[in-house]
Amino acid sequence: MPELPEVETVVRQLEPEIEGRRIELLEVLDPRWSRPVAPAQLGGAVSGRTIEGLGRRGKYMLLGLDGRETLVMHLRMTGNLVLVEGEDVIDPSGGRRLYEGERSTSARHLRARFVLGEGRELWFTDPRRFGEAFLIADADLDRRFERLGVEPLSPAFTPEALGEIAAGRRAPLKSFLLDQSGVAGVGNIYADEALFRARLHPLSPAGSMKHEHLEALRDAVVAALEAGIDGGGASIDDYRDGRGERGTMQDEFLVHTREGEPCPSCGGPIARIVVSGRSTYFCPSCQVRLRRRPRRRAR
Numbered sequence: 001m002p003e004l005p006e007v008e009t010v011v012r013q014l015e016p017e018i019e020g021r022r023i024e025l026l027e028v029l030d031p032r033w034s035r036p037v038a039p040a041q042l043g044g045a046v047s048g049r050t051i052e053g054l055g056r057r058g059k060y061m062l063l064g065l066d067g068r069e070t071l072v073m074h075l076r077m078t079g080n081l082v083l084v085e086g087e088d089v090i091d092p093s094g095g096r097r098l099y100e101g102e103r104s105t106s107a108r109h110l111r112a113r114f115v116l117g118e119g120r121e122l123w124f125t126d127p128r129r130f131g132e133a134f135l136i137a138d139a140d141l142d143r144r145f146e147r148l149g150v151e152p153l154s155p156a157f158t159p160e161a162l163g164e165i166a167a168g169r170r171a172p173l174k175s176f177l178l179d180q181s182g183v184a185g186v187g188n189i190y191a192d193e194a195l196f197r198a199r200l201h202p203l204s205p206a207g208s209m210k211h212e213h214l215e216a217l218r219d220a221v222v223a224a225l226e227a228g229i230d231g232g233g234a235s236i237d238d239y240r241d242g243r244g245e246r247g248t249m250q251d252e253f254l255v256h257t258r259e260g261e262p263c264p265s266c267g268g269p270i271a272r273i274v275v276s277g278r279s280t281y282f283c284p285s286c287q288v289r290l291r292r293r294p295r296r297r298a299r
């Protein structure tokens with residue numbers, strides 16, 4: 001499932017390739033992608049527009065268009081946004097060859113295609129079909145994302161800000177990091193990696209962190225996300241980058257999916273538990289389980 005580093009990788013790859021280009025045609029092939037808006041209606045609204053930029057908020061991709069509107073896309077579980085060029089491009093209705101090699105499996109799962117001219121197309125592929133897109137006025141973006149938490153790669157993500165978000169929360173740290181209304185963009189992979197880097201047990205209550213823990217967790221979240229971006233994202237399932245290639249972060253995981261393997265720090269076995277229904281990997285020796293802070297007695 002794509003998280004912040006996977007989305008950021010795609011955005012950084014694709015933005016210089018598509019900025020300033022005109023979308024000759026947006027063809028929506030799956031009504032689920034645009035619902036509740038009809039495919040032809042969204043396609044008609046976007047076709048003919050010029051791309052002014054590609055950005056990100058949390059795990060959302062923001063395709064900025066002329067006319068002060070943005071097409072917001074979310075990859076959800078198995079979505080990919082890939083630039084396709086030259087001989088790979090075909091008319092999907094013609095049933096001719098789509099991708100080369102490994103990419104050919106993706107072609108069956110094409111949900112929308114942006115025809116950019118000069119033999120270039122942007123494809124949104126998605127086997128599980130949870131990915132989605134909607135068009136919104138730029139003026140409404142802030143309100144649309146007002147319940148989304150702090151951007152962890154922004155200057156606003158300080159230990160103090162993290163402390164304010166975590167204050168009074170009894171939820172385990174793992175669940176706290178997965179909650180997009182607190183810190184935006186962190187998912188199952190990078191929550192595990194960040195908690196290991198911070199030496200914090202995933203079941204520690206979020207509100208129990210003292211300043212030293214907040215500093216450690218802030219730094220660890222940033223480091224884990226930056227490692228993910230440096231690795232071009234993690235391809236443990238369907239994720240491919242903006243060129244259709246696999247990321248390499250899955251080879252760099254410190255603890256995630258490493259049950260039974262030696263901890264990179266102490267050599268003891270990595271453990272797996274389930275938190276909030278999600279597999280959670282950690283080192284029981286290195287990661288400290290904080291106790292809930294006693295409530296202040298009312299006077």
Ligand SMILES: [Zn+2]
Pocket residue numbers: 263264265266267268283284285286287
């Ligand atoms: Zn360890």
